[in-house]
Structure formats: C-alpha cells, structure tokens
Amino acid sequence: MAQDSSSPGGSLGVKAVDKVQAMIQKSLQLPKVKFLRQRMAEAGCTVKDNFFRAVVCQGRKGMAYFAPGHGIFVCSNHVTFQDEVNQLIIHELIHAYDDCRAVNLRWNNCAHQACSEIRAGHLSGDCHFMRELLRGHxxxxxxxxxxxxxxxxxxxxxxxxxxxxxxxxxxxxxxxxxxxxxxxxDEPKECIRRRVLLSLFSNPNCVGSAAKDSMEDVWDICYNDTQPFDKAP
Known part of the structure; x- marks a missing residue:
C-alpha cells in the first residue's frame, strides 16, 4: 500500500507530492496513456484520474508501483523529471491492463510477474537507447x-x-x-531482461535461480504478446 503522502519531510514532502501529482496530470494527456485507459475501460476496468497518485515512498527502491485494487503510485521522493513520470505511468498501466484482462493472474507467482514485467518493459519503451544512455548502461x-x-x-x-x-x-x-x-x-532485449530481473528479485517467490528461470520460461510468449497494441509501439 501507499505511504502517507505527508510524511516524511513535512511541508517539503507535501510540496514534492503536489509537484509530482501535477506531472501525473500531464502524463494522462499522452496519446499512449489515453489509449491504454480506453482499452482497459473496454475490458471492463474503467480507470479514473484518482487511480494515479503521487506519494512519498518509504523503504521502496523503485520509482513507482501498481497495487491491484488500489491504483498506480508514483514515488515523489524518487522522481525528478516529467519524462520519468510519463514512462512510469505507461509501464504501470501495462501491469494494470494485465491485471484487468487476466482471469487467474497472481502477482506473487514468479512466472506471472515475469510475464507482465517482460510485456511492460517491451511495450512501454523503457529500453529506448536514450534512457539507457542516461542510466549509464x-x-x-x-x-x-x-x-x-x-x-x-x-x-x-x-x-x-x-x-x-x-x-x-x-x-x-x-x-x-x-x-x-x-x-x-545494451541490446533492447538484454535491457529488458536486466530490468525484469531487478523487479523479480523483490518477489520472495523468486529466490535463487527462480527469477531467471521463470523469465526464460515465459519469455517468447510474453515478449510477443503486444496486446492491447497491434504491435510493439
């Protein structure tokens, strides 16, 4: 669950949350974000603006996360630029879309999580060469x-x-x-693999070699699943 947006940091924390919340509102105007929300609505999962929230994240290393049944949360203490917020919203929306369309998706299942992480990495543009350059890879x-x-x-x-x-x-x-x-x-697929493994390592069911094995087991079918897009953007 999300942490209280007013702590830690007092008024500074609130200002950071307000700033990132304004950035989220800009992200919601992106064509890809509008497309994903429309496809989710068609699948029976209408996503309102309050589905997207800026919060102060305590004890989290990531920059954003999707919480099934609660929404998408962007960590205001971990992001700085509008492009970061744009990318995070798109990435997490693909997780939300997967959660909406799946009949038996279990996020604590290593293979299920790996599949959605592969799709989010591939379809969101996480591994665009400029983003990799900025990450130092x-x-x-x-x-x-x-x-x-x-x-x-x-x-x-x-x-x-x-x-x-x-x-x-x-x-x-x-x-x-x-x-x-x-x-x-790095080749785009190698970038996606690296980022998928980073996400899986936070899952206690992906200990040891389970993370890599699960990713490789589902790689082909999930990488080639481009729904709700006709092809990878």
Whole structure:
C-alpha cells in the first residue's frame, strides 16, 4: 500500500507530492496513456484520474508501483523529471491492463510477474537507447592514434568529414592526439531482461535461480504478446 503522502519531510514532502501529482496530470494527456485507459475501460476496468497518485515512498527502491485494487503510485521522493513520470505511468498501466484482462493472474507467482514485467518493459519503451544512455548502461570505446605518421591516425583524419553520428574526431592538427569515441549500448532485449530481473528479485517467490528461470520460461510468449497494441509501439 501507499505511504502517507505527508510524511516524511513535512511541508517539503507535501510540496514534492503536489509537484509530482501535477506531472501525473500531464502524463494522462499522452496519446499512449489515453489509449491504454480506453482499452482497459473496454475490458471492463474503467480507470479514473484518482487511480494515479503521487506519494512519498518509504523503504521502496523503485520509482513507482501498481497495487491491484488500489491504483498506480508514483514515488515523489524518487522522481525528478516529467519524462520519468510519463514512462512510469505507461509501464504501470501495462501491469494494470494485465491485471484487468487476466482471469487467474497472481502477482506473487514468479512466472506471472515475469510475464507482465517482460510485456511492460517491451511495450512501454523503457529500453529506448536514450534512457539507457542516461542510466549509464553503455561501454565507451576509445582509439588514440598519437602522431601524424600513424596509419590509424591518417585513416581517421581522411574519414572525419564522413564520420557518422557514433563518434567525433577533432579537426586535423599536426602532432596532436586524436581520439575517437563510440558508445556500445545494451541490446533492447538484454535491457529488458536486466530490468525484469531487478523487479523479480523483490518477489520472495523468486529466490535463487527462480527469477531467471521463470523469465526464460515465459519469455517468447510474453515478449510477443503486444496486446492491447497491434504491435510493439
């Protein structure tokens, strides 16, 4: 359940909650959010605006959570930007949609939770490359030719005008060190797997290898289940 939004933090906590609640209201105007709410209503689960609440979260590491029968809660003490709130609302709405449409979904069942986490990660855009970049999930590769006679240096300089957006080379100057950096981001599926496991680790029924085993067991069917979208957005 959600914690009392007025504690801890006194008036500062209340201000943070009010600020994030205003951000939530902006999120509700997003086309994807409107679409998900419409599909939930068609499935018999009308979602009113008070379904979405900003709260101060005590003892929670996550930034938001869906509580069946209660709603979606965004942790005002863990979020800062509008884009974060947008993404959290979409992610948790997919959980809410799964809870609405499922006949026997049990959130304490490791495989059931894994399936919904896979779908939420895939359909919400959690693993868009810019979000991964901001999370720091990339590898930085550097190449450092050191002299004008260096063959690799000459090759890079000759290509500087055609270099793609993956890197940058400083303008040609004799006797300088030239660096070319590029970023290797995790593949989207690997990003989803990583984030699914982080969520499953909080489930006491997913101890040991159960989290990974459950995720792999349901991966194909749940990753390819794009409802209520015709295909992954």
């Amino acid at each position: 990339f590898k930085l590769r550097g190449h450092e030719p050191t002299g004008s006679k260096n063959a690799r240096h000459r090759e890079l300089i000759s290509k500087r005008d055609n270099l793609n957006s993956n890197g940058y080379i400083a303008p040609s100057r004799p006797n300088y060190v030239y660096c070319w950096f590029s970023f290797d981001l």
